[in-house]
Amino acid sequence: MSRPVLYLIDGSSYLYRAFHALPPLTNRHGEPTGALFGVVNMLRATLKARPAYAAFVQDASGPTFRDELYADYKATRAPMPDDLRAQIEPMLAIVEALGFPILRVSGVEADDVIGTLARQAAAADIEVIISTGDKDFAQLVNSHITLVNTMTNTRLDEAGVFEKFGVRPDQIVDYLALMGDSVDNIPGVPKCGPKTAVKWLSEFGTLNGVIENAAKVGGKIGESLREALPKLPLSYQLATIKTDVPLAQKATDLVLRDADNTQLRELYARYEFNAALKDLNTAENSVDAMPSAPANIGGDVATANVSVPEPASLLDPELSRKGSYDLVLTQAQFDTWLQKLDAAELISFDTETTGVDPMLAEIVGVSFAVETGSAAYVPLTHDYPGAPLQLDRDAVLAALKPLLENPDKAKLGQHLKYDMNLLSRYGITVRGVRYDSMLESYVWNSTASRHDMDSLAKKYLGYNTIHFEDVAGKGAKQILFSQVDLDRAGEYAAEDADITLRLHQTLWPKIQAETGLASVLTEIEMPLVPVLARIEQSGVLIDADKLRKQSSELASRMLEQQQQAYTLAGRHFSLDSPKQLQAILYDELKLPTTLKTPTGQPSTNEEALEGLAHLHELPRLILDYRSLAKLRSTYTIKLPEQINPHTGRVHTSYHQAVAATGRLSSSDPNLQNIPIRTEEGRRIRQAFIAPPGWRIVAADYSQIELRIMAHLSQDTGLLAAFHGNQDVHRATAAEVFGVPPELVDGDQRRAAKAINFGLMYGMSAFGLARQLGIDRGEAARYIKRYFERYPGVQEFMESVRAQAHRDGFVETVFGRRLYLNEINSRNQGLRAGAERAAINAPMQGTAADIIKRAMIEVDSWLGDRSAHARMIMQVHDELVFEVRAEHVDDIVAGVRSRMAAAAELHVPLVVDIGSGDNWDEAH
Structure with missing residues (x-):
């Protein structure tokens, strides 16, 4: 017979954790709801477990016995943020309405109340689950007491405590006392981290053992230990959870009451927890009928305008069940699936291949899904x-070609552009590309670090996928997919199609509920997929001989720089070795340390060398050497090696789901990083050539981010400058320096340009001073005068910061969102970085949206002119084309008008276009 369960909820811990983990949500009345939202979903998950006993334990106000022991206990804690304090009473009201007993005991902390109840219940043979994220509770764990963190869906039993901390539960207090706690201001041993504490306890067993053997510990940490000895007993007392608090209730008194659904309905409606309200309205007025949490917590998230990762404990278990898959080996099976595909409203499909380059890989098989849990693999x-x-193979592809090329048959995939490029080599032009789960994830939350299928399945479905390495092996032992056993290959491949469909069914409703995000997906990102596919398939022609010659010249220059470096250093050393360079710069040349590595060593990175370049010739020489080395390895050597043997051209890969702002990136080769202002960079661009009878045409938006700033800020001065077709940097210099535009000199224009672009990136007076080589006071005066002349810009920046703090995100003109996870961080550096991103993201993101819209429009217009022109590259704010020489004028006019019309701003979009035999000439 199973034992009854007592569920003890650390309300204080979860309130703080939810506050810092979730974006700062608000309801329509402006009331903060983020922490409340997280706690409510955790409580609803707890109710699903149907514990025999439960309690929500909250810190009471006033001092505790620990304050009497140590006056400075928690003295370093910042006061509770007002937005968090405002959510305590609503939280307790919802807890009460859900039927949880609430415990608050004066003179002790919630930890002590939980510890006392846990020990009492365990002694009575009741299973105890403590719901918390606080490591201190690990000291209570035993065979009857387990910790669960519903935010990370992790549990800690006795073995788990040892695995996580490296010590047993009975050693946790010793461990905590040694390390101390900066949050609670528990002294501990200065500089004693987890590894040191574990080492000491492994060697000496207990805190008393460490104290007794303190004389044996060497080094500076030993000195710290011996200095801390007088306070270690106090640290031990402060870290120990009391388990003998006199309580009015016993564990068996803590029985859940029936929920007050009327009160819950009112509270859910007020705080706009729509998914919870919907579940409540469809339940049968009993706790038993209440689901653990919304199957899709995006319902509440969408209302509150934020994106929150779904904790596994809140996911629909139906989404994580295994599917039933067919391995199609006979014509009869294939015909059955063809009928299913023909009848389906949406086809999820995927290809399996021999490699990652779609322009070289061979097809191995195809997989399909048309309904959740059912899929097929055709090897x-x-x-x-x-x-x-x-x-x-040819017969199968011929049979699939009409379906795949039918624009009215909706298609879905995960990173479908790859499959489109692959199939193009087999004579199939995939049309009807309606959805892509990778792009749905990206549009829903571009700040998320990963949008691959395995990560998304875990995050949104709670599903552990079969990884490629599971079936093909790793590293040198990895085999081609064509060598994988069919039974295993079939399960892996069919699962890909099935999981892609499940992800779409989870993500698309979230996006649909947000009009701006839905338009970004359906009007920008999805229409762009076939455009990028065509660009990648076209590729670009490279003059390999020119690059090889440049590579040889770069090698000669690098050799000269090495010799110069030896002379400056007074000895030979490796310019590519940070350690040797560190010794030269800091030990031998005695240059000051301006930056340090994470391990505390003097840095030799680019920023550090720039900071030293005015003090000695060697740092600048190293920077020049590194620049040439990078160009040589990345472009002059590698580009000729990347020429496709079948097409004779280089085919880059564009990535839509990487940059949080919406910018495209590229790889193999990376076209975004070729310098444009240096002679070496221009020579590399000269190697991007037009075929005989064709010309390269390059079309570039002029100062697009500044124009977007003028549009968003509505500053009259900036608007007038752009409408008057003025040199904006010269106009800014005239305003800042108080001189007529015609008298602005080169240094003043350069300073104004630095201000114009620097402020968009949140540059401080310190940063501007460093860039211009002036003192910080003068830079501050420049910025002050700039804002006096352009007050609309300052008002816009302040309003964006405020909106970001309120909503947790900023938006582009077209509704793309950038979530700012650290915008309300207590860490000033992280918060300042998020504020800088908040100012820049609307401009950079809008620029990204504009050029994507332009690409879609220009590509559509070129459809009937494909024999005369083709788009071959996109780099930053520039589009590059190959155009037949006799059609250059017509194509230039058409491209210019369509790029200029890609957005309706309050200032004109100006497009600079040139043409030439190579990319450099055209720019």
Whole structure:
């Protein structure tokens, strides 16, 4: 017979954790709801477990016995933020309405109340689950007491405590006392971290053992230990959870009451917890009927205008069940699936191949799904010894071609551009590309670090996918997919199609509920997919001989720089070795340390060398050497190696789901990082050439981010400058320096340009001073005069900061969002960085949206002119084309008008266009 369960909820811990983990949500009345939202969902998950006993334990106001022990206890804690304090009473009201007993005991902390109840219940053979994120509770864990963190869906039993901390539960107080706690201001041993504490306790067993053997500990940490000895007993007392608090209730008194659904309905409506309200309205007025949490917590998130990662404990278990998959080896099976595909409203499909480059890889098989949990894999070219007979590849592709090319048959995939490029080489032009789960995840929250299928399945479905390495192996032992056993390959490949469909069914409703995000997906990102596919398939022509010659010249220059460096240093050393360079600069040349590495060593990175360049010739020489080395390894050597043997051209890969602002990036080769202002960079661009009879045409938006700033800020001075077609940097210099525009000199224009662009990136007076080589006071005066002349810009920046703090995100003109996870961080550096991003993101993101819209429009217009022109590259704010020489004028006019019309701003969009035999000439 199973034992009854007592569920003890550390309300104080979860309130703080939810406050800092979730974006700062508000309801329509401006009341903060972020922490409340997190706690409510955790409580609803707890109710699903149906514990016999439960309590919500909250810190009471006033001092505790620990304050009497140590006057400075928690003295360093910042006061509770007002937005958090405002959520305490609503939280307790909801807790009460859900039926949880609430415990608050004066003179002790919530930890002590929980510790006392946990020990009492365990002694009575009641299973105890403490719901918390506080490591201090690990000291209570035993065979009857377990910790659960519902925010990370992790549990800690006795073995788990040792695995996580490296010590047993009975050693946790010793461990905490040694390390101290900066949050609670528990002294501990200065500079004693987890590894040191574990080492000492492994060697000496207990805190008393460490104290007794303090004389044996060497080094500076030993000195710190011996200095801390007088306070260690106090640290131990402060870290120990009391388990003998006199309480009015016993564990068996803590029985859940029936929920007050009328009160809950009112509270959920007020705080706009729509998914919770919907569940409540469809339940049968009993706790038993209440789900653990919304199957899709995006319901509440959407209302509150934020994106929150779904804790696994809040996910719909139906989404994580295994599917039933077919391995299609006969014509009859294939015909059955063709009928399913023909009848389906949406087809999720995927290809399996021999490699990651779609312009070189060979197709191995295809998989499909049309309903959740059901999918099929059609193997085509598995060729390992003993592989079963498979359907003919050409016949299968011929049968699928009408479906895949039908623009009215909606298609779905995960990173479908890859499959489109691959299939193009087999004569199939995929049309009807309606959704892409990777892009749905990206549009929903571009700040998320990963949008690959395995990560998304874990995050949104609670599903552990079969990884490629699971079936093909790793590293040198990895085999081609064509060598994978069909049974295993079939399960892996079919699962890809099935999980993609499940992700779409989870993500698309979230996005649909947000009009701005839905338009970003359906009007920008999805229409761009076939455009990028065509650009990648076209590729660009490279003059390999020119690059090889440049590579040789760069090598000669680098050799000269090495010799110069040896002379400056007074000895030979490796310019590529940070350690040797560190010794030269800081130990031998005695240059000051301006930056340090994470391990505390003097840095030799680019920023550090720039800071030293005015003090000695060597740092500048090293920077020049590194610049040439990077160009040589990345471009002059590598580009010729990347020429496709079948097409004779280089085919880059564009990435839509990488940059949080919406900017495209590229790889193999990375076209975004070729310098444009240096002679070496221009020579590399000269190697991007037009075929005989064609010309390269380059079209670049002029000062687009400054124009967007004028549009967003509505500053009259900036608007007038752009409408008057003025040199904006010269106009800014005239305003800042108080001189007529015609008298602005080069240094003044350069300073104004630095201000114009620097302020968009949140540059401080310190940063501007460093860039211009002036003192900070003078830089501050420049900025002050700038804002006096352009007050609309300052008002815009202040309003964006305020909106970011309120909503947790900023938006582009077209509704793309950038979430700012650290905007309300207590860490000033992180918060300042988020504020800088908040100012820049609307401009950079809007610029990204504009050029994407332009690409879609220009590509559509070029559809009937494909014999005369093709788009071959996108780099920053520039589009590059190959155009037949006799059609250059017509194409230039058409491209210019469509790029200029890609957005309706309060200032004109100006497009600079040139043409030439190579990219450099055209720019």
